[in-house]
Amino acid sequence: MIKTENLNYIYQKGTPYESHVLKDINLHIEKGDFVALIGHTGSGKSTLIQHLNALIKPTSGKIIIDGTDITLPKTDLRLIRRKVGLVFQYPEHQLFDETVYKDIAFGPKNMGLSEEEIKERVYEAIELVGIKESSLSVSPFELSGGQKRRVAIAGVLATKPQVLILDEPTAGLDPKGRDSILNRVKAMHEKTHMTVIFVSHSMEDVARIAKHVVVMNHGEVEMTGTVDEIFSHSKRLREIGLNIPQITQLAIRLAENGIDTGGTNIYTVDHAVSFLKGLLQ
DSSP, rough: OOEEEEEEEEEEETTTTTTTEEEEEEOOOOOEEEEEEEEEESHHHHHHHHHHHHHHHSOOOOOOTTTTEETTOOOHHHHHHHHEEEEEGGGGGOOOOOSSHHHHHHHHHHTTOHHHHHHHHHHHHHHHHHHOOGGTOGGGGGGEEEEHHHHHHHHHHHTOSSEEEEETTTTTTOHHHHHHHHHHHHHHHHHHOEEEEESSSSSHHHHHOOOOEEEEEEEEEEEEHHHHHHHHHHHHHHHTTTOHHHHHHHHHHHHHTOOTTOOOOOSSHHHHHHHHHHHHH
């Protein structure tokens, strides 16, 4: 679905402020995958995802979306942006219309769809993100932070993208709001089989819902793999400034104190429960 070949981006090239933000990025993300993009602040995560939506043009290299090289001069970027929906960090700041319905309908309306099809897409989107029909006539600014976040995501979903990119979708939310958003995103992925890429600083969130992980470090891809594979490199993750799930830290401490974890990757509470049950039997 998404492929990058030797992707480079140099910020303000040729000026005293020149910075090589992305360095020879080579990625291959399969259709229907659920990928977490992690890395320390300044590692290039946000710059990379903006390339995938054609908001930033690379200095060199290729970006291929569903078989189309979007770096070619004559590529219709409007079609690409319909295929790849990007939800920015704190997307509720982008809400602007009088009602929830109008805000969600804005994208489909600009696509020239009929009122009937717009309505159908709005209702499909609110079902996916868990917004009540009664909220459609309400101003989005009267909603809670978590509900605003859902409206913003629904607005992107209403354009029916093949790929959904979420930049820190739970930033600033309380634990209840965070869990609610993540559960909805996971359920939506399972229902639609849409390709999902999400940027996160929470290793607990990554461990709980991602299938694959891409680790960024100083503008380069440090490693890629399944959640199991990535968290098995806990020492290297800590060396490059990333936390590991708290339950993984506990498992490491247990191993250091003589409790054999059997080489099992423990990175969620469910994994820990299964392991401890095995010890007690």
